[in-house]
Amino acid sequence: xxxxxxxxxxxxxxxxxxxxxxxxxxxxxxxxxxxxxxxxxxxxxxxxxxxxxxxxxxxxxxxxxxxxxxxxxxxxxxxxxxxxxxxxxxxxxxxxxxxxxxxxxxxxxxxxxxxxxxxxxxxxxxxxxxxxxxxxxxxxxxxxxxxxxxxxxxxxxxxxxxxxxxxxxxxxxxxxxxxxxxxxxxxxxxxxxxxxxxxxxxxxxxxxxxxxxxxxxxxxxxxxxxxxxxxxxxxxxxxxxxxxxxxxxxxxxxxxxxxxxxxxxxxxxxxxxxxxxxxxxxxxxxxxxxxxxxxxxxxxxxxxxxxxxxxxxxxxxxxxxxxxxxxxxxxxxxxxxxxxxxxxxxxxxxxxxxxxxxxxxxxxxxxxxxxxxxxxxxxxxxxxxxxx
Amino acid sequence: xxxxxxxxxxxxxxxxxxxxxxxxxxxxxxxxxxxxxxxxxxxxxxxxxxxxxxxxxxxxxxxxxxxxxxxxxxxxxxxxxxxxxxxxxxxxxxxxxxxxxxxxxxxxxxxxxxxxxxxxxxxxxxxxxxxxxxxxxxxxxxxxxxxxxxxxxxxxxxxxxxxxxxxxxxxxxxxxxxxxxxxxxxxxxxxxxxxxxxxxxxxxxxxxxxxxxxxxxxxxxxxxxxxxxxxxxxxxxxxxxxxxxxxxxxxxxxxxxxxxxxxxxxxxxxxxxxxxxxx
Numbered sequence: 001x002x003x004x005x006x007x008x009x010x011x012x013x014x015x016x017x018x019x020x021x022x023x024x025x026x027x028x029x030x031x032x033x034x035x036x037x038x039x040x041x042x043x044x045x046x047x048x049x050x051x052x053x054x055x056x057x058x059x060x061x062x063x064x065x066x067x068x069x070x071x072x073x074x075x076x077x078x079x080x081x082x083x084x085x086x087x088x089x090x091x092x093x094x095x096x097x098x099x100x101x102x103x104x105x106x107x108x109x110x111x112x113x114x115x116x117x118x119x120x121x122x123x124x125x126x127x128x129x130x131x132x133x134x135x136x137x138x139x140x141x142x143x144x145x146x147x148x149x150x151x152x153x154x155x156x157x158x159x160x161x162x163x164x165x166x167x168x169x170x171x172x173x174x175x176x177x178x179x180x181x182x183x184x185x186x187x188x189x190x191x192x193x194x195x196x197x198x199x200x201x202x203x204x205x206x207x208x209x210x211x212x213x214x215x216x217x218x219x220x221x222x223x224x225x226x227x228x229x230x231x232x233x234x235x236x237x238x239x240x241x242x243x244x245x246x247x248x249x250x251x252x253x254x255x256x257x258x259x260x261x262x263x264x265x266x267x268x269x270x271x272x273x274x275x276x277x278x279x280x281x282x283x284x285x286x287x288x289x290x291x292x293x294x295x296x297x298x299x300x301x302x303x304x305x306x307x308x309x310x311x312x313x314x315x316x317x318x319x320x321x322x323x324x325x326x327x328x329x330x331x332x333x334x335x336x337x338x339x340x341x342x343x344x345x346x347x348x349x350x351x352x353x354x355x356x357x358x359x360x361x362x363x364x365x366x367x368x369x370x371x372x373x374x375x376x377x378x379x380x381x382x383x384x385x386x387x388x
Numbered sequence: 389x390x391x392x393x394x395x396x397x398x399x400x401x402x403x404x405x406x407x408x409x410x411x412x413x414x415x416x417x418x419x420x421x422x423x424x425x426x427x428x429x430x431x432x433x434x435x436x437x438x439x440x441x442x443x444x445x446x447x448x449x450x451x452x453x454x455x456x457x458x459x460x461x462x463x464x465x466x467x468x469x470x471x472x473x474x475x476x477x478x479x480x481x482x483x484x485x486x487x488x489x490x491x492x493x494x495x496x497x498x499x500x501x502x503x504x505x506x507x508x509x510x511x512x513x514x515x516x517x518x519x520x521x522x523x524x525x526x527x528x529x530x531x532x533x534x535x536x537x538x539x540x541x542x543x544x545x546x547x548x549x550x551x552x553x554x555x556x557x558x559x560x561x562x563x564x565x566x567x568x569x570x571x572x573x574x575x576x577x578x579x580x581x582x583x584x585x586x587x588x589x590x591x592x593x594x595x596x597x598x599x600x601x602x603x604x605x606x607x608x609x610x611x612x613x614x615x616x617x618x619x620x621x622x623x624x625x626x627x628x629x630x631x632x633x634x635x636x637x638x639x640x641x642x643x644x645x646x647x648x649x650x651x652x653x654x655x656x657x658x659x660x661x662x663x664x665x666x667x
Contacts, residue, residue: 200473201473269510271506271508271510272510272512272513273471274468274471274504274506274510275506275510275511275512275573275576276512277468277471277499278466278468278499278503278504278505278506278577279499279500279503279522279523279526279576279577279580280496280497280499280500280523280526280527280580281496281523281526282496285526289522289526290512294513
């Protein structure tokens with residue numbers, strides 16, 4: 001029995017409707033995900049961008065004898081409640097460092113107290129009517145103004161909101177990542193090379209392979225516990241240091257690097273290996289001269305992605321003590337330091353609105369770093385991708 | 389099977405291997421001697437009691453239907469089968485009085501004397517110059533830059549590629565055409581000055597013109613090298629080979645002077661195969 005086109009279209013209509021419905025549902029899911037992303041970014045930008053601005057006041061600083069003991073003498077009396085007390089605290093130090101300053105004076109832009117800063121940004125603050133009018137006048141005359149917040153990028157953490165910056169965390173992150181990469185990259189790559197190019201295919205190597213894959217799925221806080229128990233308690237690595245944090249994160253990054261390196265090695269065609277063996281290369285020469293150079297873009301991409309993952313990690317670092325109040329920009333691998341996500345975590349616990357702003361600002365900096373790292377990985381892959 | 393037999397002379401085993409007619413134009417100096425060679429892939433026996441003498445400065449073609457073991461046999465000659473974990477080999481493959489399968493034989497040394505050209509052209513993804521210069525440098529055959537340049541030029545000339553690539557030695561080897569790539573692979577193989585060159589269906593991925601070029605090349609190369617080639621193409625065997633071995637199901641059915649083999653095959657199976665009745 002044959003069907004006419006009409007019969008068939010009748011039946012088809014239902015199927016087409018069904019596929020159209022599914023298409024709309026999946027597009028809706030994508031749209032929803034996109035919407036959340038947009039909301040997240042809008043919220044972060046809205047809260048975080050003001051953190052990149054800060055109120056400064058232009059005033060004369062008089063380095064007098066009295067100022068060396070009572071710093072408030074250095075500036076006009078009515079400015080004392082407006083200028084940040086962290087700035088005032090600095091003046092005696094400056095004098096102590098350079099005796100010649102005494103008797104001179106200097107016109108300077110100083111940080112303004114956090115409450116005034118918040119008032120200028122239109123946020124909730126503790127200023128009374130009178131003080132607000134006084135500030136408005138100074139803004140009018142150009143003595144007080146909102147400018148780019150260089151303090152945020154040049155200072156470590158502070159309990160005083162206007163002084164708190166992310167530099168200590170950025171430096172801490174860089175040092176921690178240097179340790180992580182220095183440990184996990186060579187070990188990870190060599191492990192993968194052994195498993196992929198040298199190891200016989202037996203029960204033992206299969207068990208190792210399964211374990212490495214499982215390791216990638218272990219909750220990161222467990223790596224923190226391992227780091228605490230082994231690196232800090234057993235080997236005596238200094239607590240809270242980039243060394244301890246970097247070693248812990250290296251454990252976490254290792255499986256990622258091993259898995260991506262193996263995938264990269266496997267994607268090198270066997271014909272290249274045969275060609276190299278055919279001209280009399282030893283196994284190591286085949287790997288070093290032919291396989292590794294071809295796999296390098298894949299290895300680099302995997303390592304950068306593993307590193308980016310480690311960079312955003314907080315949980316294991318809480319355990320090894322890297323979530324701490326660190327006002328000084330670190331200079332050593334064995335001294336206490338903090339990292340960006342930990343700094344964000346610390347700020348998020350502060351009640352003042354100025355710190356809410358800094359939390360969001362910190363997130364924006366972290367996101368910017370992560371996005372540039374990932375973009376770098378993509379670029380690397382595109383640039384070195386070879387065909388054969 | 390007495391695989392631990394002391395080194396045997398031809399007189400001890402008069403009719404071992406296949407009886408063959410001497411090719412009067414060819415050299416009769418022994419290059420590789422194979423006795424009672426057996427090979428298994430796991431439990432699967434792929435080569436059965438092979439006995440064959442390969443002569444220096446000749447082209448020997450290995451023909452036979454797919455899966456008959458001719459490529460497997462070829463790879464026994466430079467121990468490329470070592471790379472496959474499940475392979476087990478027994479028997480004697482002797483070159484220059486040395487058993488190539490002996491534990492004290494270094495496969496790297498062997499592969500320097502027995503080069504290989506593969507079915508699909510597989511130049512290294514490096515420059516044309518590097519493709520040829522890499523192996524001699526690795527084997528410490530050249531010490532000065534000038535020696536290296538000279539050696540690369542000589543190898544490319546021998547492979548008949550020099551005139552086509554002399555102006556673009558720094559371009560990637562993979563930018564050449566298929567036939568040129570295969571000649572580059574031949575240049576790469578002869579750059580280390582081996583005694584034997586194994587070719588595993590070197591023209592099967594090439595067009596007829598490139599194939600003809602490679603065949604001419606084989607004809608010239610046999611003045612310097614012993615060539616063992618696997619081919620699916622019987623006309624090719626007839627054109628280029630001095631000797632031909634016919635493989636079937638892991639055994640050598642017939643091994644003879646090519647002209648004799650193609651005009652008056654001794655075995656029925658050979659005749660059926662070369663006349664195209666199966667294969």
